[in-house]
Amino acid sequence: MVLDVQWAIAWLTLSAKAMTEHREELIELDRAIGDSDHGENMDRGFQAVVAKLAETPPETPGAALKLAAMALMSKVGGAAGPLYGTAYLRAATSMGDATELDGGALATALEAARDGIVARGKAELGDKTMVDAWSPAVEAAQAAAVDGPGPVLRAAAEAAAAGAVATDPLVARKGRASYLGERSAGHRDPGAASTALLLKAAADAAGETLPESPE
Amino acid sequence: MKKLINDPRSVVDESVEGFGLAHADIVTVHPEPKFVTRKDAPVQGKVALVSGGGSGHEPLHAGFVGRGMLDAAVPGAVFTSPTPDQILPATAAVDSGAGVVHIVKNYTGDVLNFETAAEMAQAEGIHVRSVLVNDDVAVEDSLYTAGRRGVGGTVLVEKIAGAAAERGDTLEEVTAIAERVNSNVRTMGVALSACTVPHAGTPSFDLADDEIEIGIGIHGEPGRHRISMEPADAITDRLLGPVLDDLGIQDGDKVLLFVNGMGGTPQSELYIVYRRAAAILQDRGAAIDRSLVGNFVTSLEMQGCSISVLRLDDEFTDLWDAPVHTAALRWGV
Numbered sequence: 001m002v003l004d005v006q007w008a009i010a011w012l013t014l015s016a017k018a019m020t021e022h023r024e025e026l027i028e029l030d031r032a033i034g035d036s037d038h039g040e041n042m043d044r045g046f047q048a049v050v051a052k053l054a055e056t057p058p059e060t061p062g063a064a065l066k067l068a069a070m071a072l073m074s075k076v077g078g079a080a081g082p083l084y085g086t087a088y089l090r091a092a093t094s095m096g097d098a099t100e101l102d103g104g105a106l107a108t109a110l111e112a113a114r115d116g117i118v119a120r121g122k123a124e125l126g127d128k129t130m131v132d133a134w135s136p137a138v139e140a141a142q143a144a145a146v147d148g149p150g151p152v153l154r155a156a157a158e159a160a161a162a163g164a165v166a167t168d169p170l171v172a173r174k175g176r177a178s179y180l181g182e183r184s185a186g187h188r189d190p191g192a193a194s195t196a197l198l199l200k201a202a203a204d205a206a207g208e209t210l211p212e213s214p215e
Numbered sequence: 216m217k218k219l220i221n222d223p224r225s226v227v228d229e230s231v232e233g234f235g236l237a238h239a240d241i242v243t244v245h246p247e248p249k250f251v252t253r254k255d256a257p258v259q260g261k262v263a264l265v266s267g268g269g270s271g272h273e274p275l276h277a278g279f280v281g282r283g284m285l286d287a288a289v290p291g292a293v294f295t296s297p298t299p300d301q302i303l304p305a306t307a308a309v310d311s312g313a314g315v316v317h318i319v320k321n322y323t324g325d326v327l328n329f330e331t332a333a334e335m336a337q338a339e340g341i342h343v344r345s346v347l348v349n350d351d352v353a354v355e356d357s358l359y360t361a362g363r364r365g366v367g368g369t370v371l372v373e374k375i376a377g378a379a380a381e382r383g384d385t386l387e388e389v390t391a392i393a394e395r396v397n398s399n400v401r402t403m404g405v406a407l408s409a410c411t412v413p414h415a416g417t418p419s420f421d422l423a424d425d426e427i428e429i430g431i432g433i434h435g436e437p438g439r440h441r442i443s444m445e446p447a448d449a450i451t452d453r454l455l456g457p458v459l460d461d462l463g464i465q466d467g468d469k470v471l472l473f474v475n476g477m478g479g480t481p482q483s484e485l486y487i488v489y490r491r492a493a494a495i496l497q498d499r500g501a502a503i504d505r506s507l508v509g510n511f512v513t514s515l516e517m518q519g520c521s522i523s524v525l526r527l528d529d530e531f532t533d534l535w536d537a538p539v540h541t542a543a544l545r546w547g548v
Contacts, residue, residue, distance in 0.1 A: 031420070033436075035419065036435065037292065037412065040414045041292065073299060077298050121323070176322065179353075
């Protein structure tokens with residue numbers, strides 16, 4: 001599988017599908033420790049991304065992600081809008097005008113995305129946020145970079161899924177769940193859960209099959 | 216879920232549209248991107264105040280748009296902050312050249328979206344200052360939380376800073392007054408029942424008939440801890456104690472006492488809370504010079520209340536008394 005603009009479009013389209021399919025589940029996770037809006041906002045945001053892709057078809061993976069970033073920033077709201085918007089924008093900038101991405105370029109783009117989220121949200125690993133899914137994904141992607149883009153995507157998706165599960169016992173220190181203190185433990189972070197779904201969509205778009213996600 | 220709605224996805228659109236029709240003498244509603252401005256905006260030479268946040272807290276913020284208070288309000292989806300593509304045009308629409316103050320409740324989403332919009336506005340040559348409201352004593356302000364939330368005190372910041380802008384204060388002066396109000400007001404809230412976000416369809420948390428949540432925010436998020444139901448006086452003591460301690464209220468202080476309903480509690484019960492709070496303040500030797508009782512910063516149909524105390528000085532009192540003409544607060548006009 002070549003990671004070109006067709007892959008990027010497929011990724012974003014599958015992301016939109018995943019957000020619709022998992023809308024209720026993300027709302028339910030957010031209901032437990034937040035304010036019940038994450039699934040709704042992500043679904044609305046990615047429907048806007050798909051509409052934009054149809055309106056002005058991009059010509060490079062970077063252009064596709066930049067378009068997604070703008071749509072997410074203007075349509076999602078909450079903390080997720082600026083955070084995912086920044087992530088996709090940084091990844092797009094990292095990809096530049098390249099028409100195809102190799103494993104190294106992809107791992108670097110994922111790292112740029114994670115760094116953007118950390119810069120905006122100021123969360124650290126272990127704060128029970130989407131960073132807990134992104135950071136292991138970036139590390140796994142870097143380790144798999146020499147094996148090519150397919151293995152990078154697979155490794156990132158698997159690590160993000162495991163990272164999301166690993167937020168269950170954590171006490172939140174950033175975002176709305178932090179107001180709950182100890183009571184936030186025992187629930188999965190909704191942002192980490194949506195990150196795992198989005199990175200799985202990236203692997204799916206490249207035809208990489210993943211083992212059943214851990215629960 | 217029983218609600219007076221047509222479609223969960225059109226709740227904000229239809230509600231804001233109705234608000235615009237009902238108060239056409241005070242505001243103009245801009246449908247896409249969505250924001251509400253005062254009818255005569257931009258007011259020449261005046262610093263403009265813009266606030267916003269998730270919907271579901273009505274009358275906050277659109278109900279406070281008008282002479283003597285906000286120049287624009289930017290409503291997001293229910294309990295979701297608005298986006299920069301709304302905040303930026305709202306900011307531009309009310310700027311007369313004298314600058315704009317963003318009044319932002321301290322929630323991660325609101326802060327990030329207003330921060331982005333402020334950067335974009337600065338790039339367009341609009342002078343923007345941001346004031347964070349973080350009056351909620353239920354949250355410890357530490358490295359381990361997102362910081363104290365902005366809750367009931369927001370109304371007091373908007374009223375007093377709005378009056379300062381109306382009397383002709385500069386951008387720096389209005390910003391300083393808003394910050395000074397914020398640092399002199401504290402709030403704590405209680406929920407007797409959860410609320411149901413229309414698109415979620417189920418209550419935001421499960422609370423047994425005999426339980427209450429102490430230290431709630433305004434988004435239907437659970438509070439700090441849960442206790443068994445108690446008489447109003449005991450609950451009032453629990454809320455007001457931390458507020459007065461944190462603020463360091465002493466003998467001789469003058470205060471504004473604000474008992475705010477969360478949307479589903481009758482005014483009569485708010486006055487029962489007020490009665491007890493007034494007695495406690497009297498015991499402390501504080502004089503209640505001004506008061507406000509009613510549903511102003513709500514969480515949809517949640518039952519419960521918050522108590523805010525603002526330490527007054529002569530300037531705050533004058534600005535509080537200054538004329539205001541909005542949908543939700545109106546006096547002196």
